[in-house]
Amino acid sequence: MAVKTYIEAIREALWQAMERDPGVFVLGEDVGRRGGVFRATAGLLERFGERRVVDTPLAESAIVGVAIGAAAYGLRPVAEIQFADFIYPATNQIVNEAAKIRYRSNGAWSVPLVIRAPYGGGVHGALYHSQSVEKAFTGHPGLRVVTPSNPYDAKGLLLAAIFSDDPVLFLEHKKLYRLAKGEVPDDFYTVPLDRARTVREGDDVTVIAYGLMVPYALEAAERLAREEGIEATVLDLVTLYPLDRAAIVEAARRTGKVLIVHEDNGEGGVGGEVAAVIAETALFDLDAPIRRLTGPDVPAMPYSPPLEAWFMPSVERIAAAMRELARF
Numbered sequence: 418m419a420v421k422t423y424i425e426a427i428r429e430a431l432w433q434a435m436e437r438d439p440g441v442f443v444l445g446e447d448v449g450r451r452g453g454v455f456r457a458t459a460g461l462l463e464r465f466g467e468r469r470v471v472d473t474p475l476a477e478s479a480i481v482g483v484a485i486g487a488a489a490y491g492l493r494p495v496a497e498i499q500f501a502d503f504i505y506p507a508t509n510q511i512v513n514e515a516a517k518i519r520y521r522s523n524g525a526w527s528v529p530l531v532i533r534a535p536y537g538g539g540v541h542g543a544l545y546h547s548q549s550v551e552k553a554f555t556g557h558p559g560l561r562v563v564t565p566s567n568p569y570d571a572k573g574l575l576l577a578a579i580f581s582d583d584p585v586l587f588l589e590h591k592k593l594y595r596l597a598k599g600e601v602p603d604d605f606y607t608v609p610l611d612r613a614r615t616v617r618e619g620d621d622v623t624v625i626a627y628g629l630m631v632p633y634a635l636e637a638a639e640r641l642a643r644e645e646g647i648e649a650t651v652l653d654l655v656t657l658y659p660l661d662r663a664a665i666v667e668a669a670r671r672t673g674k675v676l677i678v679h680e681d682n683g684e685g686g687v688g689g690e691v692a693a694v695i696a697e698t699a700l701f702d703l704d705a706p707i708r709r710l711t712g713p714d715v716p717a718m719p720y721s722p723p724l725e726a727w728f729m730p731s732v733e734r735i736a737a738a739m740r741e742l743a744r745f
Contacts, residue, residue, distance in 0.1 A: 418600035423593045426568035426601050427457050427533075430575035431495065433605050435465050438493060441579060444471040445480055445497030445533075454499055455535060455594055481507035481532060485515050488530040493579055501536035501588065502548040515584040516559035527582040531575070535591040536564075537629055538680060538712075539729050542591075543720035549681035549712070554586050555658040555690070561610055562658040564588040566631035568599045570655065573608030581610060588657075590628040597632065613655050613664035619648030622743045623668045625691055626678040627654040630730060634678055637736035647743045657687050662694050669695045673704035674742045680730055683711035705745040710738045 421429070434441045442465075443458055449472040452459030462470040473480050477498055484494035498504045504511075515528045538547035555562050561583055565571040571589070578585035616631065617638055624634045631653045638649040652668040654660065669675045675695060677688040688709045695707055710730050712718075719725050 418602050420598055421568050421601040422595050423568045423571050423589070423597040424455060424457055424595060426572035427575060427589065428459065429601070430572040430579070431458065431461060432464070434493075434495075434576055434579045435461065435469060437605065438580075440491060441493045441495065442469040442471065442487075443495045443497065444473050444484060446473055446475055446499045448472060448497050453497065455591065457533070458497070477503055477507040478510060481510040481515070484530050484532070485510060485518075485528055488528045488584075489518065489526055493529045495531045495533060495579060498532060498534040500546050501534035501550045502545045504534055504550055505553075508553070511554065511584070511586065512557045512560060516557045519583070520559060528584045529580075529582045530584045531578045531587050532585070533587045533589060535589050535594075537590040537592060538718045538725060539592040539629065541720070541722065541725065542718070544717045547718035549679070551588060551657050552681055552686050555687055557658070559583065560658065561585045561656065562588065563610055563656045564590065564628045565655065566593070566628055566653050567597055568601045570608050572601055573606050574610065574655070576605065577607035577610050580607070585610065588628070592629050611656050611659060611661060613661035614653045615650060615664070615668065616653050617649060617651040619650045620672055621647045621649060622674045622676060622739050623650045623652065623672045624676045624678060624735070624739060625652045625654060625665065625668060627657060627687070628679070630678045630680060630735075633730065633732050634735055636732045637739060640732070640736055641739055645740065647740065649739060654687070654691070660690065660694060662698070665691055665694050666698045669699045670702045673702055674745060675703070675707045676738050676742050677707065677709045678711070678730055678735055680712045682714050683709055684714050686711055705742055708738060708742055710735060
């Protein structure tokens, strides 16, 4: 298999979906002539034309609203929010319309819609180009929220999302776009939208993470194994809603010591729900309190590089937390 970057995997998934189904089209700010600010849609306009690669005004509520209408009438739109930070004007359309149409119509209507949104820090994007928005959109039945951590999953999950009949918020960590590389099949394939994945096995401590924090956790785990003989299980959540509860509980029971890592604020974040799942189901299998390592509870990512580094969980901080928990 060819080695591809995360952004190449995203672009290839879009291309193959549009080749397979003429009802698939993309829309968003600068997705056409510019090919997207991250170049995710580069080349699509030339191949598929302006009716299927639609440059929109700077109006997120309109982007998602138009996409919902198109999906309700049988198309499969892929709407791009240029930066996840700007998704909030479309919140009503996402959680109060797209997520509820199947329920309110008693199954008569569905919304096969994907909303792609680059999120996350570590790229010196400051306040409005570094936010993690996931906690605002998890916990809404009818809406799937997924975030791949590697190129293989990026392609397979995006193809699965496009051909799902449910709305999917597809979060792409922007630092992974060119940082993450891996083997990706050239052929069409899908990855299940509702399954977490164990990416490393060990018996001393369990780390549960998603997005950029997965490769960070893997690097920390390899370092501790090599230097101190501490062996960690690393679970990639993949899907933030609905959570793969069975995989979470199995990973927690394996070691009895759980560290949950994400860069979003700690309070109200996905990690709190993961901790609740473990506490409700596997409390008496634990050998230490559940620990979270997250971004601090401050309003937004700072611009100053030293302050951004202070905000972001790092490989070093993850390794230190794993070491402390393993020795508990």
